[in-house]
Amino acid sequence: MSHLETSPRVSVHSVAGVGSCCYVESLDIAFDIGVCFGKAPGRKHVFVTHGHIDHIKALPGHAGERALCKASPATYYVPTHLVPHVQAILASFECMQEAAIPATIIGIEAGSCIRVSPRVVVKAFATHHRVPSLGYVAYTVTKRLHDDYKGLPPNELIALRKAKVPIDVEVVAPAVAYTGDTEVSFFEPHNDEHCSDFLAAPVLVTECTYVGDKTAPAKATARGHIHADQLVAIADRFRNEHLVLTHFSAQYSLRNLTATLTDTMRCMPPSVWLAHGDVWAALSKDEKEATGL
Secondary structure, X not given: OEEEOOOOOEEEEEEOOOEEEEEEHHHOEEEOOOOOOOOHHHOOEEEOOOOOHHHOOOHHHHHHHHHHXXXXXXXXXXXXXXXXXXXXXXXXXXXXXXXXXXXXXXXXXXXXXXXXXXOEEEEEEEOOOOOOOEXXXXXXXXXXXXXHHOOOOHHHHHHHHHOOOOOEEEEEEEEEEEOOOOOHHHHOHHHHHHHHHXXXXXXXXXXXXXXXXXXOHHHHHHXXXXXXXXXXXXXXXXXXXXXXXXXXXXXXXXXXHHHHHHXXXXXXXXXXEEEEEOEEEXXXXXXXEEEOO
């Protein structure tokens, strides 16, 4: 399985048209649920990007597995127009199973902010795909002492806290960004208002459906996807510490992807990962650094 030593650590299983899921165990969130693997059933908050079957087909299984384990129902955040469809699918499974499948379905729109815990906020952004689609950024929330109170002795700070004076401020910072399916135009300068946190997050998980010469970049765009060459063309925009490329077409093997992209990706962020199905590779500037075959 593709458990990547990024920071935060992400786990990814994705093949275009087959199934996609990415989860961050430390934040208790998952993005897409086209396949249920590893510790994905343990994630209580699942953010679905769009309604294509390879991104959502495992939702009933995820909910059912949690019910079987007597875990509390998960909350599934889906584009608002999908809510009645997801509810109908779950109702059909309940009829077939002759038992309830508890799940909370919440519709969200671009711009929605969800506080999943005191320390984690997830925000939705519109991406550029063939159908309405959302990408997500997970932010960590920490506290620091307000500048006005810096330098005060500890006893005064303690007294202020006891008096319930708000002496701290929240610091919200992007931690993990996940695009789901999108065209490369999502990352271009004209879209800075919506993509800036994706480009700045320590970990960016982005689709990269096509590589090499067999499929032209223009055809990737026409299909609502990204070609690796399109990312390289805007390499200077990526300020991430870790760039995770995934959602590769099933026509590729990990060996083929690694051979094709090791040289191509030299200009990208310092740590580039390839996640293809249940295997992965880490690319270094000099050579293939490691593989998870």
